Amino acid sequence: MSKFQMTFITILILTTLSGVFSRIPVQFSLPVTSVSALGTRTQVSFDMDAARAPAVTVRSRLPLLSTFAREVKNQNSQTVVGVYVPGEFALPVVQQPHGQAAYVSTEPDTITQFSLAEKYGAVGLLAHNYLSGEEFFKLKPNQYIIVLFGDGRMDYYRVTAAESYQALVPNSPYSDFVNLDDPTGKVITSSELFKHVYARPDTLVFQTCINANGDPSWGRLFVTAEKVDIRQGQIMASN
Numbered sequence: 021m022s023k024f025q026m027t028f029i030t031i032l033i034l035t036t037l038s039g040v041f042s043r044i045p046v047q048f049s050l051p052v053t054s055v056s057a058l059g060t061r062t063q064v065s066f067d068m069d070a071a072r073a074p075a076v077t078v079r080s081r082l083p084l085l086s087t088f089a090r091e092v093k094n095q096n097s098q099t100v101v102g103v104y105v106p107g108e109f110a111l112p113v114v115q116q117p118h119g120q121a122a123y124v125s126t127e128p129d130t131i132t133q134f135s136l137a138e139k140y141g142a143v144g145l146l147a148h149n150y151l152s153g154e155e156f157f158k159l160k161p162n163q164y165i166i167v168l169f170g171d172g173r174m175d176y177y178r179v180t181a182a183e184s185y186q187a188l189v190p191n192s193p194y195s196d197f198v199n200l201d202d203p204t205g206k207v208i209t210s211s212e213l214f215k216h217v218y219a220r221p222d223t224l225v226f227q228t229c230i231n232a233n234g235d236p237s238w239g240r241l242f243v244t245a246e247k248v249d250i251r252q253g254q255i256m257a258s259n
């Protein structure tokens with residue numbers, strides 16, 4: 021292969037990757053559980069009582085962490101298979117089909133891992149807000165979260181932030197966005213939002229849609245947690 025051919029192939033690969041990164045997929049629009057709006061904007065932050073879905077799913081008592089770990093274990097050390105939030109929820113995690121970074125499972129009581137986030141060292145967890153995504157609105161600051169892998173390994177995280185954005189083209193995976201906590205109303209691209217939220221190693225991100233103004237995909241909620249070095253017993257005792 022000539023030097024010219026190698027250079028051309030390199031440019032082609034970089035151009036393709038750049039195109040993928042600038043067209044970051046987000047959650048698809050589907051009928052969802054309503055989230056009440058405050059005026060013309062939806063306030064979704066750690067003071068979430070006014071922004072939660074009014075219909076609260078009644079769930080049976082959470083399983084023990086050890087029981088849940090056995091249920092989701094599949095011997096794959098590289099695969100996230102479950103997420104456990106003491107006092108809130110325990111849900112299995114499924115993987116996106118190869119090459120389908122916009123896929124979000126429509127199965128109840130299921131979360132989907134965002135494959136593109138994994139490439140940047142983060143764990144992204146997606147769910148439609150009329151399904152498991154409604155659970156994401158229950159997360160609180162400093163709350164501990166346990167991520168389970170297929171071989172039984174567990175990583176521990178602590179919730180540090182929640183951000184909400186209006187999607188200017190709600191049903192488009194390539195929409196521009198406005199941070200609802202930014203008084204300047206600055207518009208950012210999907211690529212900029214992706215880098216801000218997901219291009220952060222050792223970060224766990226829960227993403228779901230925000231329903232407001234009659235539009236089930238009006239905005240996006242991101243709840244972020246950072247990896248911590250803490251023992252399981254300390255986490256269970258603090259919840």
